[in-house]
Amino acid sequence: MAVTEDRRFSSEIVSIDPLSLVSYTYSKNEIKLNKLEKSDKNAFYTSYLQTRDVISATIDVSRNIPDSDLKDAIEIKVYDELALDSAIEYSISYIETESKDSKNRSFNVFIIDATLIYTKLTPIKEKTRYIDYVTSAPFLIKALYRKNFIEADGTHCFVYFQKTDAFLAIYKNGEYVYSKSLHYSLKEINEKFCELIGERIDEEDFYKLLTNEGLRATNSQYQQSLMQLFGEIFLYINDVLVFTKRSYNIDFIDKIYLGSEIGTFSGIEEYGKSYLGLESYEFNFSIAINSKEWYIDQIHILMMLSAQLYIENPDDNLNFSIYKRPPPLKYRASGKFLGIMAASVIISLAYPAYQFAYHTFLSLIIVKQTSEYNELYKQTSDIRQQLSLLKTEKEKVDGLVKNETTKFEFRKKLLSEIYNKKISYPMKALMLLEIFQLSNQNGCKVEAIEFKNQQLDFFVRNKNEKKITEFIKDLTALKKYKVNTEKIIQDDKIKLYTSKISIGLSNE
Structure with a gap:
């Protein structure tokens, strides 16, 4: 290489x-x-x-x-x-x-x-x-593709545990897609393991346990605690993968590489298969x-x-x-400056006046560009502050608009109800007046009135069945109402005829 x-x-x-x-x-x-x-x-x-x-x-x-x-x-x-x-x-x-x-x-x-x-x-x-x-750290993985340690085809996940950090990285076709720092560093894993077993284990001893026996520890209590702990870790990794696949439109992850700063954990590949459904590969590459x-x-x-x-x-x-x-002297600003100065000395022997004017010109350009840079930097800082203030003002205005909209909707509803009351009540009064006049003309007695579903139900009574029939005909002849009636019933005890007449507004 x-x-x-x-x-x-x-x-x-x-x-x-x-x-x-x-x-x-x-x-x-x-x-x-x-x-x-x-x-x-x-x-x-x-x-x-x-x-x-x-x-x-x-x-x-x-x-x-x-x-x-x-x-x-x-x-x-x-x-x-x-x-x-x-x-x-x-x-x-x-x-x-x-x-x-x-x-x-x-x-x-x-x-x-x-x-x-x-x-x-x-x-x-x-x-x-x-x-x-x-x-x-996640960007370093790209070198594995460029140096042909890993084929660039497919989508690959890398999980690496360090003593004070842990990270997950996703690469697709050899290009970086996503990375995230995980909660489970080696030190955090050690702390959680000590909590589970109820005793303190030295970090270095714990790391030896992970690399020598791993998740197949001979101590049954240690093994059960490690199984529980790494079950939680891989459930957490699975949640991160679900989020990543949804957010970055990833259909399938082909491989997962698992490794750590201290070496490979024995038995960890089984967790990759069980919890993630992925074939696990060892994060271990040799270059020497x-x-x-x-x-x-x-x-x-x-x-x-x-x-x-x-x-x-x-x-x-x-x-x-x-x-x-710094780059080689000839590519540095100072190196170029020295070259210019050397050339200037040579030229200045013949053209002292020209050299002085040219040096002054360069100085003015430097001052101008420095001033422009400082001004642009100040403007950028001001814009950032203004954007922050505008965002705060926007949130306040949005709150006021929401409050005013609520008040407007309430008043709109209230006015609509008042209008409906003003229109509806006089209309019903006129209907009742006209209907009572017709009932009196036909000698029919109104026993009861029910208001229901924009409809008036009249219960009328008369000794003569014909009078009730004429009352219904007069109502219909007005062509103002929808008239509907059930059959006229005779009550033998009181020797009267009764009928229920339903009246609503006509569309005509």
Whole structure:
């Protein structure tokens, strides 16, 4: 696995754990433990940031925005949608993802507190002067595809447990899709295990238990507690996978790779099959002729592979290092300046006046550009603050609109009811007056009236059946009402005829 020659670097790659400062040297296809203080100053230094230190999100940006304004548009949208504190300086990186939306472009965005980067990397810089490449742990996995350790076909899941962190990463066809810091770091697993068995076990002893006996522990109490604990862990991983598949339109995950900082847990593959329904593969890759001599944290292997890729094709899009090695002198601003100065001295011997004028011109350009940069930076900060204030004002206005809408609907309903009462009651009074007049003309007595379903039910009585019939005919002749009646019934005891007449408004 030779790397392309770069005169800035020696043949050594030094990987560094940012927490423990444990480092390894990869050179001539061998990996060795390394002391940072004694490292070759021209070695390539690489480290990483833990997944929990990175805020990741997916945002959409209009395709109408030109590439020249894309960075500012993404930053503004990130501050708005993620409600970032404008008082904190963040390092924001992004990569474009595939999108079928014809109106918007989709980006995976990664945000890190600049102060956090400084805190994590400064202890390394004090020992090495430079850190050439730093990225987040899930991004290191891409090197496995580029170096052909894994076939790029299909969708793969990677779960890796570290002492102070754990992460899950999804890659599709060799490209990053999603990552998440998991709650179950090795230290957290140790704490939960101690709670289950009711006694304290030293971390290193617990790690030996996981790697030597694993989930097939000979101690029955330990085995039951580990089974319960890893059952909870894999149920949690399954929930994360369900969310990821739904959010990123993933139909099927082909493989899952499981590993840890301390080595492989014996028996863990059975949990991948039982809880996730996936065939499990060991997260363990060898790149050196002496790799089998001892177990090496796979993050160091990934850092070495990623370093090779960077040396072959430098790409700082996801490089979070704030202590990068300067390029060769001829490519640096200072080197170019020295070249210009040397040429200027030569030219100035013949053209002193021209040289002075040209130097003044360059100085004015620098002052102007510096002023423009400061102004643009101030405007960007002001826009972010204004967006935050506008969002707060919008929420207040939305609340007021909601309250006023409720009041309006109440008043609208009340006015409608008042109107209906004003119209309905006089109409019923006129109907009753007219009907009573007709009943009196025909000598019919109204015994009772019922109001029901926009209908009046009259119960009339008369000694003569014919009078009731004439009363019904008179009502019908008015053509104002819908008249319906049941049969006229004779009551032999009181020697009267009775009938129920239903009256409603006519459509005519």
